[in-house]
Amino acid sequence: METQILGNNIKLFRERLGLSQENMAQYLGVKREMVSYYENGVRTPNVDILKKLADLFGVEEIELLEEASDTKTANMAFAFRAEGLNNTDLENIAKFKKIVKNYLKIVKLTR
Numbered sequence: 096m097e098t099q100i101l102g103n104n105i106k107l108f109r110e111r112l113g114l115s116q117e118n119m120a121q122y123l124g125v126k127r128e129m130v131s132y133y134e135n136g137v138r139t140p141n142v143d144i145l146k147k148l149a150d151l152f153g154v155e156e157i158e159l160l161e162e163a164s165d166t167k168t169a170n171m172a173f174a175f176r177a178e179g180l181n182n183t184d185l186e187n188i189a190k191f192k193k194i195v196k197n198y199l200k201i202v203k204l205t206r
Contacts, residue, residue, distance in 0.1 A: 109130075123144055123147055
């Protein structure tokens with residue numbers, strides 16, 4: 096059940112960003128078929144892959160396991176269309192989203 100929710104979320108976020116499975120595979124350093132396995136709940140990504148996905152999507156790793164669609168919608172505020180972006184672009188976007196995510200945590204803690 097959890098792998099299916101995770102797979103659905105990966106596919107949802109990937110599609111919202113306009114990434115193909117091939118783009119995602121290149122960014123993750125895996126074959127395209129592996130992305131398909133993740134999305135279909137056949138395989139579970141390891142911790143390093145989950146971290147890379149969470150950074151790219153601008154969410155916490157735990158949010159990839161949540162079923163609530165309102166969380167998914169709220170966290171897509173930093174969404175972009177990834178058509179035409181290369182692997183380096185995706186890595187830089189993921190780093191930026193990680194910085195923003197950490198900044199928002201700090202702001203929340205100082206309130």
